[in-house]
Amino acid sequence: MNVAVIGAGWAGLSAAHTLKQAGCAVTVYESGHQPGGRARTVQSPNLSNPVDNGQHILLGAYTATLALMQSCGVDAAKHFHREPLYLGTPNNTFRLRLPRFPGGRAGMLFGLLDALGLSWQSKYHLARALYQLERTHWKISPDTPTLNQWLRNQKQTPAACKYFWHPLCLAALNTHPDEADAQIMANVLKDSLGNPDKGATDVLIANDLLASLWPTQVCRSLNLHLSTPIRRMTRSKDGFCLNDRYEHAAVILATPAHRAKKLLADLPKCNDGTALHTQLSAFEHRPIATLWIELTQPWESLPARPMLMLEDDPKRHAYGQWLFNHAHIKGSRNPHLLAMVTSDASALGSLPREKAVHYLLNQLANETDHACPMPTIRGHTLVIEKRATFAATPNLSRPANQTPWRGLWLAGDWTDTGYPAVLEGAVRSGLAAAKQLLAGQVQSRL
Numbered sequence: 001m002n003v004a005v006i007g008a009g010w011a012g013l014s015a016a017h018t019l020k021q022a023g024c025a026v027t028v029y030e031s032g033h034q035p036g037g038r039a040r041t042v043q044s045p046n047l048s049n050p051v052d053n054g055q056h057i058l059l060g061a062y063t064a065t066l067a068l069m070q071s072c073g074v075d076a077a078k079h080f081h082r083e084p085l086y087l088g089t090p091n092n093t094f095r096l097r098l099p100r101f102p103g104g105r106a107g108m109l110f111g112l113l114d115a116l117g118l119s120w121q122s123k124y125h126l127a128r129a130l131y132q133l134e135r136t137h138w139k140i141s142p143d144t145p146t147l148n149q150w151l152r153n154q155k156q157t158p159a160a161c162k163y164f165w166h167p168l169c170l171a172a173l174n175t176h177p178d179e180a181d182a183q184i185m186a187n188v189l190k191d192s193l194g195n196p197d198k199g200a201t202d203v204l205i206a207n208d209l210l211a212s213l214w215p216t217q218v219c220r221s222l223n224l225h226l227s228t229p230i231r232r233m234t235r236s237k238d239g240f241c242l243n244d245r246y247e248h249a250a251v252i253l254a255t256p257a258h259r260a261k262k263l264l265a266d267l268p269k270c271n272d273g274t275a276l277h278t279q280l281s282a283f284e285h286r287p288i289a290t291l292w293i294e295l296t297q298p299w300e301s302l303p304a305r306p307m308l309m310l311e312d313d314p315k316r317h318a319y320g321q322w323l324f325n326h327a328h329i330k331g332s333r334n335p336h337l338l339a340m341v342t343s344d345a346s347a348l349g350s351l352p353r354e355k356a357v358h359y360l361l362n363q364l365a366n367e368t369d370h371a372c373p374m375p376t377i378r379g380h381t382l383v384i385e386k387r388a389t390f391a392a393t394p395n396l397s398r399p400a401n402q403t404p405w406r407g408l409w410l411a412g413d414w415t416d417t418g419y420p421a422v423l424e425g426a427v428r429s430g431l432a433a434a435k436q437l438l439a440g441q442v443q444s445r446l
Helices: 010-021 063-071 104-113 120-135 147-153 158-173 182-191 214-219 257-266 271-281 353-367 423-445
Strands: 002-006 025-029 080-083 086-088 095-097 203-206 223-225 233-236 239-242 246-248 250-253 285-295 307-309 322-325 337-342 377-390 408-410
Touching: 002 010, 002 239, 002 246, 010 025, 010 063, 010 214, 010 250, 010 423, 025 246, 063 423, 086 158, 086 307, 095 104, 104 120, 120 158, 120 182, 147 158, 147 182, 158 182, 233 257, 239 250, 250 257, 250 423, 257 271, 285 353, 337 353, 353 377, 408 423
Parallel strands: 002 025, 002 250, 025 223, 250 408
Antiparallel strands: 080 203, 086 095, 233 239, 239 246, 285 337, 285 377, 307 322, 322 337
């Protein structure tokens, strides 16, 4: 079968790789000049080497992504720094580290016993909330749709919210707990903190550019058309016609939701198509900001952790939420790098860039003033992805992979994966779309 995949992000490439392995003739169309989607490479004249467009992380529970990498011949042990989940501030005001074994609730209990910055009351109610989630099979009542409503019902203390729930919610859902879907958060917790498998809660941080890992491997075997935006998709006698030029029997549409909506506009009208259009129109987006800082030498005097929590407070112009220190990332291609990440950068993105950088650097200095002085900054660049993720709000109707038009499937982290807008969700969606297409091809032969 001659299949087109529109979009060379993680969803599109995972779909294309699966179809290629199944023997399909696959053509991938990408509007940008490089693959990777929202995990692409950025060149900055202020830095000595390219960087990712954001500081991405994986979890040990990201089974689909890790299996895909393995199928591409990528040794995760070689290309990723891996360690048990550690949440801690630079000055050790708060610290929670989970053991690699045991996993699941038992591992969380061990971590809480040793945690700093939480009272015994906070630890008790936090452990009890996770136990209640496990008892209800990680299902949250529709009566408490937002995470903050659920946290109030669970009697979570201000300290537990500040140091545990809110940071995890922003990191996973890129949505403030006041408006974040509690059930999606529970889905993430189920596969990580609720997963008894060894290493499920481990954090994996690439020591090289993400695009140099499996996307590069996959693209070598694909018919990839870069800098080729698809602006029009119509029905043809044998399938679909793209840009009034490219004919394909089937299509997997793996673009962002707003672009998918535009491409569907020229297809035959139908009731289900109208409903899908409504779904695609409902997405709101959230920006993610990453301030990349290159130092003259590695900053080894900070706590020996690759990822530290920052205490964000926009009211006092403290917008950074995470600090990644590449001096403590095993095998890092550039140990001189720091990355300050703002998972929901709505407030930061509204500022002039010079002022935003000033505030971030000032926050970094304030929160690390106990350590040895930061080495001299050689250069920095601020990357703001305005449409990095969708807002994971309650009652958001997300489309399935299958569409009303025979031969057309959707793929993307915004489809109904049960996950928020994370790379694992994109991969799972791409795999599901490809498998449904192949299943339909088999069915048509019977």
